Amino acid sequence: MRILVVEDEIHLAEALVQILRKNNYTVDAAHDGEAGLDNALTGIYDLILLDIMLPKMDGISILKNIRKEGISTPVILLTAKGEISDKVTGLDSGADDYLAKPFATEELLARIRAASRRKGEVLPDNALKFGDIELNTATLKLSTVSKEIKLILKESELLELLITRKNAVTSKELIIEKLWGFDSEAEHNNVEVYISFLRKKLAFLNSSVSINTVRGVGYVLEVKA
Amino acid sequence: MRILVVEDEIHLAEALVQILRKNNYTVDAAHDGEAGLDNALTGIYDLILLDIMLPKMDGISILKNIRKEGISTPVILLTAKGEISDKVTGLDSGADDYLAKPFATEELLARIRAASRRKGEVLPDNALKFGDIELNTATLKLSTVSKEIKLILKESELLELLITRKNAVTSKELIIEKLWGFDSEAEHNNVEVYISFLRKKLAFLNSSVSINTVRGVGYVLEVKA
């Protein structure tokens, strides 16, 4: 269970990190909004503790941003005492919970347990989201809200790679290295075949996600308008 | 963007180098503390990944040393998992961030982006700017604030060359060498054709950037008033 703490007061941040580590969580900290957003966008976290007042980018903007990117990691907002409007805005923006500073350690831990429990009900582990699709790398099922289709292992691995690298163009060489191994005999055509398979399944799902070819460079995921 | 990796575990060091190169960073590696300090003191790096436990000289000493010399290159410390005291010491000594081993590739990249952004570098590594245009060499898209157009690979490579050499006149010979390779059969006319293609696309964008011909010498970018 990996937690991201986004808090600019170094003192409080360190305290949080220590408390959480002591309770067997893996913890990373970011001390301003931009760093927090960057970390959050990696999608590797199971929970985010997010201060609202932050340098460079406020917590609400971060929250909206990560939700827009399809990342559904539970977020607990840390609000200054009594800022009710903050709380409302936060929940509207996709927060799961809020916690007024100062707070008791036990309350924090309780809310974390609650948030992660809630998440477990909604989204299975190993689920990756991009646009309107969700890929479960454990069950190899690719789904939209209305449809679902089974992938085979290589298809899932390929799509997983493309989703985790959604901001970059992924070359066939990299794909071969990741799916077939460093010095395999696999040809470009192997990649093309699986790209073709995936496209067919995306079409079947009527997904707005498509795989874009950048000739001479590689492939990149795209959400059609 | 040039990164120095100081890490004594050859295996991890090599992995880091490969990952970073693949993400378009220029990377050098040092395998012990003294070599690391020497390299760091050159001041040519935009970022340093610094292991704490190193033969000959530990990472914290290196860090203090380069800060004492007035070098403000962002430093990300690589710490063994859970060594909080390391982290505190590290931050007190002038580190920008720390990363616990083992770490996810994406997290590493995110922290690098965050660190370089903090330093003032805003653009992703494969975005090049000149005048009112921005070229993304990964997606091959050329854009102004209002418009965007797709380039093909050779066009992008050519424009990239012109942008990186914006203060010099770039000869057709050099262009041929860079885009077609050392002893290719390519003619001057091949270059002229792609220059023509690029000019057409710049015109489409209504960009203030134009490609200036210096007769007998080569081409140079220019921003119209």
Added chain:
DNA sequence: ATGCCAAACCTTTAATCAACCTTAAAAAAG
């Protein structure tokens, strides 16, 4: 200076070539 010429350069298009796509079938794995 003026006009002419040759060289350098520009632009467009058609043909060629390489990258990519798709499908089917063979081979391998389970």
Added chain:
DNA sequence: CTTTTTTAAGGTTGATTAAAGGTTTGGCAT
């Protein structure tokens, strides 16, 4: 035997090259 992976082949698309004709430039003779 079924499912997955690999190989293979033909088709399609789009990039590259080559070629031709037009335009600009600068040198040079007048």
